[in-house]
Amino acid sequence: MIDSGANCSVISKGLIKLLGAEVDKNKKPSVKWRNNSLESSSISYNISFTVGQGENSCTISEDFPVMDDNKPWILLGTPWLDRAGWEPIVKREFKLMHKGKVITVPLSVHKSHSFLINSKRENLVNTSILPEPALTCVREGGSEKKNI
Template sequence: MEINFIHKIIPNDVATICCKISSLLEKIVQVPSAMIDSGANCSVISKGLIKLLGAEVDKNKKPSIKWCNNSLESSGISYNILVTVSQRENSCTISKDFLVIDDDKPWILLGTPWLDQAG
């Protein structure tokens, strides 16, 4: 018996969410499309967004990040980054540590630990 009803579909979109990102310095940056990755075992933020927040980066810890078949060393860790998502009167703010990637464009990826805490 041949199974011929399963077809591989290449994804053409990514799950995103609008959110506000802030640091302990209380500087807030509106992010129109934070990426959500339920397969990522960490959350990642770009150096560009860290600069906009004025947040600190612990450069003494530089964990590697595995991307597909490659690995990349992070620039460090930024602690207690607040991510707020909201819809009308409902909102949720979650504080997490993020691995920092050396990229000047402002972006953020919310991984499984962030999703687990969000419920």
């Protein structure tokens, strides 16, 4: 799963087993998931994922907190998307084409912004484009905490 709102990537113990990857059980980064604090069971270093095929591909490596779940899954967060060069993250902008007009809205991966948007009745409405943080990663020892 790709989550552009997550400030870190996580991987399940089940996928680590399928990949045959090694884990460091001495380091257990904390992860806050949907308002419940969880401690990862370990960390796995330098896990590589290839996107695309042949010459139209790239491989991105990252260290992953390992979550204690035997089902194989992975969540690729904003740092991974940044390393991969995903344009909305790299350029920090949301861009779309609507009725022949290009609409560009600046993005921040650190905090939400409020923008004035015209509703159908032409009233101005103040809305936030980013939801409440759903995932928080805490560096080992609790020294750094980042909300997503």
